[in-house]
Each structure stands twice: as C-alpha cells, then as structure tokens.
Amino acid sequence: MAGLEAQMKSTVILGNGNFPQHSIPLKILKEASAIFCTDGAADALIQQLGIVPTAIVGDLDSVSEETKDLYPQLLWHFPDQATNDLQKTVQFAKSLGCSDLVVLGIFGGREDHAIANFSLLWKLNAEVPLVAYSDFGTFSFVHGKTRLRSYPGQQVSIFARDGNCRISCSELKWPLSDHQFTEFWQGTLNEATSSELNFRTEEASALIFQTYLV
Numbered sequence: 389m390a391g392l393e394a395q396m397k398s399t400v401i402l403g404n405g406n407f408p409q410h411s412i413p414l415k416i417l418k419e420a421s422a423i424f425c426t427d428g429a430a431d432a433l434i435q436q437l438g439i440v441p442t443a444i445v446g447d448l449d450s451v452s453e454e455t456k457d458l459y460p461q462l463l464w465h466f467p468d469q470a471t472n473d474l475q476k477t478v479q480f481a482k483s484l485g486c487s488d489l490v491v492l493g494i495f496g497g498r499e500d501h502a503i504a505n506f507s508l509l510w511k512l513n514a515e516v517p518l519v520a521y522s523d524f525g526t527f528s529f530v531h532g533k534t535r536l537r538s539y540p541g542q543q544v545s546i547f548a549r550d551g552n553c554r555i556s557c558s559e560l561k562w563p564l565s566d567h568q569f570t571e572f573w574q575g576t577l578n579e580a581t582s583s584e585l586n587f588r589t590e591e592a593s594a595l596i597f598q599t600y601l602v
Contacts, residue, residue, distance in 0.1 A: 406496025446473035546575030550592035
C-alpha cells in the first residue's frame with residue numbers, strides 16, 4: 389500500500405469529483421483490474437478514457453440516461469439516503485470480496501461532497517484497507533508500526549482525527565515522538581528527510597498525505 393507499484397492491477401473506486409489528471413492516478417485507472425464507479429463518475433470514465441466500468445453504483449441520480457441505456461447490466465441501484473455514493477460503492481466492492489481498494493476522484497467538485505468524502509475515509513478504511521490518490525499526492529492510513537516509501541523533501545501532512553492518537557516518526561524535518569495532536573490541522577506541512585517514513589501510532593489510526601515526486 390505504500391507505493392505506486394503495489395497499486396497496479398488494483399480494484400479502483402472512482403468518485404464523481406474532479407476526474408484525475410495526474411499521470412499516476414491515470415495509470416492506475418488504465419491498468420486497474422476492476423473499476424467501480426460512483427454514479428455519474430461512469431460518464432467521465434467513458435468519455436475521457438473510453439473505459440467501460442465494471443459496475444456503476446449508487447442512487448443513480450447523476451449518471452446520464454445514455455449510459456443507463458447503453459449499460460443497464462452494470463447498474464447497481466442503492467437508494468438509501470443514509471449513505472452517500474462513495475460509501476455505497478466501497479461496501480459493494482467489499483461484498484464481492486475486494487480488498488486493498490484504491491480510491492480516486494473524491495476531491496474537487498462541490499466542496500460539501502469533497503469534505504464528506506474526506507471525512508469518510510476513516511470509516512471506509514475500517515471496513516476495507518484503502519489508499520486514496522489525488523492529483524497532488526496520496527492519502528494512506530498508518531496504525532501501529534507502518535513504513536511508507538518517501539523521498540527527501542517530500543511534503544507530508546498528518547491528520548489525526550482522534551485526540552487520543554499518539555504518533556512517532558523520526559524521518560521528518562519536524563520529528564515526532566509520541567506526539568499527540570489536539571487539533572485536526574496541527575500535523576500538516578511537514579517534510580520527509582529520508583527515502584522511507586517509519587510511523588508508529590498508539591490508540592488510533594492517522595491519515596498521511598504525501599506529495600508525488602515532481
């Protein structure tokens with residue numbers, strides 16, 4: 389889960405945010421073994437890459453009528469309004485036995501959708517391991533002892549949702565030793581000093597953002 393190579397031939401969840409533009413998430417899409425689209429994301433996948441998704445999942449209120457007519461066999465309608473389409477799609481993939489999901493296209497677009505998707509990552513990762521890619525970098529979870537590939541100068545941000553989470557990592561410009569963040573934003577804008585980051589967390593998981601090598 390720590391590097392691009394580990395994600396090739398992966399099961400992808402494609403959200404209906406901004407369609408990926410960076411070469412890394414685009415490569416993942418093109419080489420995926422299966423792509424589960426959240427509702428209207430199917431239209432973008434077909435139009436921009438000419439790829440037909442494995443399944444189209446959600447309340448189906450944003451996918452085009454043309455796509456519905458062309459691919460009725462791919463539609464999985466879940467009208468429950470207590471969960472959003474990203475949640476529905478991850479749960480659908482999990483029900484098929486998929487694991488180690490790659491999540492794309494969940495940022496950009498309407499801000500309320502992006503915030504909801506970002507906040508959902510903790511819940512979804514508890515159901516099935518996942519890593520999310522944006523056009524700027526990766527979001528991955530660390531729990532206990534976790535090693536992530538990196539490079540000196542890489543920009544790294546740490547998000548600890550649970551105030552009880554204690555985090556250690558020495559390979560940072562501002563190293564952490566059993567540190568406890570009390571505010572959600574406090575772990576942002578750090579920098580890697582090594583080719584790998586060795587995280588240790590206690591009590592809860594943390595979400596790590598790492599920029600791509602430019």
